[in-house]
Amino acid sequence: GAAGRSTVALRDGWRFRLIDPDGAAEDTTDAADPAHDDSAWREVAVPHDWSIEQTPTTEHGTTSGTGFLPGGLGWYRLAFALPRAFAGKRISVEFDGVYMDARIHCNGREVGHHPYGYTGFALDLTDLVHTDGRTENVLAVQVRNRLPSSRWYSGSGIYREARLVVTEPVHVSRWGTCVTTPRVSEDSAVVRVETSVANASGAAREVEIRSTVEDADGRTVARTASRADVADTATETHELTVRHPRRWDFASPHRYTLHTELRVGGRTVDTYRTPFGIRTFHVDPDEGFHLNGRYAKIKGVDLHHDLGALGAAVSADAIRRQMTLMKSMGVNAFRTSHNPPSPEMIEVCEELGIIMLVEAFDCWRTGKNRYDYGRFFDEWCERDATEMVLAARNSPAVVMWSIGNEVPDSTATAGLAMADRIIDAIRAADATRPLVIGSDKYRRLPAKGSAADLMLAKLDGLGLNYNTAKSVDDLHAAYPHLFLFESESSSETSTRGTYQEPEHLNTGENHTPGGRATSSYDNNLASWTMSGEYGHKKDRDRRWFAGQFLWSGIDYIGEPTPYDVFPVKASFFGAVDTAGFPKDMYHLFRSQWTDEPMVHLLPTTWNHREGDTVEVWAYTNVDTVELYLNGRSLGTRRFDRKKTVDGRTYLETTEATGDDKTFTDGPYPGSYTSPNGSAGKLHLTWRVPFEAGELKAVARRGGRTVATDVLRSTRAPHALRLTPDRESVAADGRSLVFVTAEVVDRHGVVVPGAEHLISFDVAGGSLAGLDNGRQESAERYQSRTRTAFHGKALAIVRSGTRPGTVRVTARADGLRTDTATVRARRAGDRATTPAPEFRPGHPAPVDHPHADASYSGRPDTLPAAALDGDPATGWSNGFHKAATALLPAFDGARAEDWISVDHGRTRSYDRVEVSFTVDEGHSLPAAVAVDVWDGRAWRAATEVRTEWATASDAPTVIGFRPLRGSRIRLTLTSRHPGEARGAVRVSRLEAPAA
Template identity: 30%
Template sequence: MSSSHGRVLSLAAIFALLSVAAEAERMPLVSGWRVHPGAVVGAEAVAFDDGDWRQVTVPHDVSVDDHPDGTPPFDAQAVAGQDSGYLPGMQAWYRRHIVLDAAQAAGVIRLNFEAVYMDADIWLNGQPLARHHDGYTAFTLDLTGKVRPGDNVIAVRVDHADPSSRWYAGTGLIRPVSLDLLDLVHVAPDSVAVTTPVATEERGEVAVRSAVVNRSPRAATVDLLSRVLAADGTVVAQARRALPVAANARVDWDQALRVNRPALWSPDAPNLYTLVQQVRVGGVLRDERRTRFGIRTITVDARQGLRINGQKVVLKGGNIHHDNYMIGAAGLPDADARKVALMKAAGYNAIRSAHNPASQATLDAADALGMLVIDEAFDAWDKPKRAQDYARFFATDWAADLDSLVVSGRNHPSVLFWSIGNEIPEQGTPQGAETGRRLADRVRHLDPTRPVTQAVSIDGPDNARQFAVLDVAGYNYRAHLFGPDHVQFPDRVMLTTESTPQDAFQYWRPVETMPWVIGDFVWTAVDYIGEAGIGWMGYSQDWQKLAPYPWTLAYCGEIDATGRKRPAAYYREVLWKTGIDPISAFVRQPPGTEDLPDRHYFTIQPPHLDWSLDDVHPSWTWPGQEGKPLEVVVYSEFPEVELFLNGRSLGRHPVGVEGEYKTAFQVPYAPGRLVAVGYRDGRPAGRWELRTAGAPAGARLSLDRKTVRANGQDLAYLTVELVDADGAPVYAQDGDRMAAVRVDGAGVLAGLGNGNPRDAASFQSGQRRTFHGRLVLAVRAGTRAGPITIDVDLAGMPTRRVTLDATSP
């Protein structure tokens, strides 16, 4: 997580940056909501009695809520079954009261939903306002002239009919909701577009396009002052212009600003600026809008690859879905930011938001950390993949939803490419190519500065028809085509939009050797709910079946659902030569034993895509294997590796590209210390140690932050790891313990998870068993300041307590 000064950017720093980006005129609607799962008659009415509905904060996912009797939400008979990780979709209602004074009610009021999953109807004071189908796109409703002074009631009905998705989607107000309270003369919030056509060490040219709206009954002469602020608040550029704006009219304005010797934005130096626009009429400030941006340019071609600010960049990428595991699909900003931070810390520099628009919190964190983003629109166009998916609405809604993707993301320097679709059923057909052309043209009209891509999963010659409408060709699982396709299409820029973890070397090697191949995005970087067991037993031969209940997680994440790096993540660090963990060692599951059941649940005949990770483990605790040979796999950036067991050398092996930067030793098991030493120029340069662990004797507790804001949505994550009497981590599952967690004071338990793909227990009960010696809980701040205490009880161990503070926002 490098800043422009080479320092590690902590999670607390990320949260601070996210808070700075908030707009002063925006009122977050976090608390005060009530929810009811299931159909209700008349709940849109103002006088409807919702007193027995449960109070919740938003973002919220009703599908992961426990049942009223306390039983978990997972259901073996869930309609979406394996796709949703055996969690249900449903109809649900939300209601909230908003009290406005007379001045507020007389102004311009906009109600913003960042995402509602899905097929939502919205009412204000009993009157229908709108219907919005897409579960991931942001939309805004104009309440001007429709609200009244005093109490107003918003009612939202979501209708998530299954099967709607190939992965877990969630149900409800899954991303933030807010209210804009604006003056009658203001900058139109969705009109601001900041581009930087020149970005060099000497100068940065900033082009601003925006619109000023006058919704008053009188014409006005509007003065628009635009300033560019550096990170320290210094004004580094400004432009001023006055124009007449007629009553009830809108005027589009272009302004050009120049920043001398700018601090450019890049993955290694994510420097950010803030555009501050002030609208004055008669010298009186009527509106102020802040937009964070970065000064950088993007170019890409088949000869020099991808360049940011003229410097070559290769995409070390990972796909992510939108859920946040223990809190479901609720896109709390801190949860989304944490996922980005985990990827950055593991050496990734790029994210593909699969297969829907990224949240604003994800993009904000990517801006701050220097992560590049492929922001994706759709998983289906006209032809469905599931009976109740977005294809039902594509013909009527695609343009508005594509506009939402681009408008909500275009000022983020992290957004690298726009993706118009993933593995679309009609890809490569004349219809698919024509639809792709229409989508790509619309994206380029809204944002001509970024390339358009699409993830295509077919071979030639049909793929050429689809790639012809794109700027960058996204290949899913087709690295073997990079060479021959380049011969036929020498100007085509290519990247892997999805790859399998165990084939990391085969997908990365073209990036190192073929300039026209600009990156690789593994499926997947972080584990997720749904597509149950795809990373363990995979799909059946006919591609119809995945894991049975109680499998809930995909289990193909190189970072597990709690945030722990799995061995594949350590290998990728070495493959990418990140220097983060330049040497690491793991032990293959011994023959005749199993870490989890059902590895070979389906009988598979190759060729067949395999998303499983190598079955190796960070453990030297294998009781019952004494004297038997175990395979120890070492990943190393160093050219030579020596392995020691209890101080005795087991030999040295060369390591390099010929062996895919890994080597293996056969080691007769004996308890003790297993140490791998990496050598460079004949001298020790790095080491990795595994220790045999005894019985669990205690727990190591680590909190990712000590302070949260009492805003109803800040999160703190507490990691609990079992250790033996000597402090060695306990990994073996026979050492796992039941845990009981209690949160008191100015916060609540948001969710508790262990990363076990077969654990269908409640996220919310506070009861959970560790998995491989670990569990993680998320604590959500309330709306009042004060201390928060977290008590952790592990079977057979004393209670452990940690505290943090919730401060006034």
């Protein structure tokens, strides 16, 4: 530790026991007793999330919203001895976050209770601990996460860092420095430092306070000192001048370090380190956001705090990977949805040049779930808001404080006083940053004098969640003192590698078990959401609109809209999936938010049926793209170069888009129209008759090729390919390597349909988690096996504690094995807690006969219903999309779908009996094609004879020449594609053995 101060990380050696996965039982254990026998408990390292270790289940109060992972009641215990040198010192324990309702005991005595899972806290242990070097001290932490406590996956346990802090009686208080830069120019910057000094010695002391500023290279650039008489506490203010300061900015996030030294009687008693940055910013209601005097759009994302397969357990490596991905998409801002962030997240954003909107709460007194923070709000809101600010106020990345998200109380009369309490607490700790709220309550103008109207008088800015362009303009006119931005934009839902009906602006969802996925053509929307293209255009066209935060940057565990059924346990909102694999939305925003030339084709695979016509899109930030199929040009498409009304240039097609029904006049009725009078799309389009081979996009600027993207048809799966994200790793037992596993053909092309079960083995390290980005999955995140999804999976590997080589091997039946190696570097601080052993997972067996379908339009029309013998039930591909704020209702029939029956063993088929429903929404199919799976390929039925039924739900009998196989499939062509009456419903399906 620093002179006079010791900081001891409390990471290793914790003992843990999950007492009750429901968390409802009264705790009758004596786990707080130092003499309690915890020898049978697990040894774990902190940060630790016990929920992510569990198997997804519908028991223990879980819901889809929290990822079907249990919470419960758990205990942690840590035994440690303190040296004699600590006698007479002040000793405290700090936790950065415990989810949730934590009670901390030291040597048998309860020393603190902290309900909120997202703020840190410190507890004084000085009078309770032994400092003789021999006697063990025992910290015991009870954690209770009774579900539902959150709308998204929260994790459970001591999921952020913990530490002991040992100081002299005279020391810098916790969060005891406040650094601001009130005057900044090219020549100099004034750095104002307020230092809070505590004196617990019982006698007044004269204290010398020294402040020294160093730049990133360790050079001293300013220093000063003063003396103060400190009886109990005192605050001393210094002003230092830094010559020719280097600004913290998006592209060059330069940081300085303040070193605070306290001296008493000529002896150093404390040294305290505070990173900070020199920058200016302001947000103007009419001129938007400016950083260091330069106009900039906020190009932001919302993220929840889980780290995919690692759960909520904080890892700086995993956070850095997430935010580096976001930065590569063009992101320059992050909203901490909907809670204060970890210190590691703040540090990474500082390093990468990403500004932060730090948010306090998802609810106030009125909760959104039975066991959420609403229970504790009245007693704790000021303390938690203050802790949020103190923990982050010195960060140059932080530019706004949010008092809440979609808070029910925020538009109620009682909520005005609640807001005042939070606002007063925040401004008491930091008066330099604007205050905002993120809200879905302002999609229409509030009545003058209403609580919703009065709330806006308290704030500097308003974050809007899913507002139309016209409502944004109305608010700007009605509240000229507020700066406006989109705190949640878009919220389109998509699954990596899934594509559906690009001709429609909103599509139905597939409810077939095992096939629950949504389209990546930016065209699957919930009733309140909007396409990514629409959200961007609305923001782009208004200089005064400060910017947007895309919901969401990365898929997260829980909240799997549009589904609410096991085992769909992860969200669909992200531009990147939970494994960190970009989806197409990533490339849309990359094309709008970055300058380096790029082009991206979708669909991202070139495996289709001969005769299909495929709608191909290109996202690009270059004006001209030519598409080639097997070397033949399919034509060039171009964006028009346009200007916003304030003169900023952008690329867009010029055409009607049909994406905003509130525009009823002008040149493009029904389409979002820019204030400059133009409308268009942010992608280029070709309709391509499929032909196997290579599809290539060539982007040109001024006739010169500046970017390409290539898709290739694949052959049979041949091998596994492993790619680690780094060449070396610290051998500290905590650092992470992210290894991508791909199923490839003989030419090294990823096979999109590959779903092999992959097993992973690690030597010289350990597995930390597995993922594949699939939202519908009952697989454990912490297992030795994972199914590939669209040809990919991710292994997160934790380093060992010995220098040498970390070796990762992946195996799958029928595929060539691959091994990846990473060099492990010597590290000073090494983990001592053994890594947990993961067991392999095994997919649940399938019952036979088993029905499947390419698409099921509703959750109550699944293929299994065609086999239950009840004509009142049945499978259907019919769907209905309700109207949204921008789009009309839609229920047009799909052109073609299939339904199949798998009997699990080889048999002979020569006929199938199928009963079709005919009603206002369903018609007989125009054609039925029959195929049988022989174990290697689908074989088309020949000599087909069809006896069509003459009544609804009566059997249609289809006979054919006998075929042997285990599965029979019927491909059904709609008689009325695109019309409300054209869906197909099968109430009974039987394929008797020949």
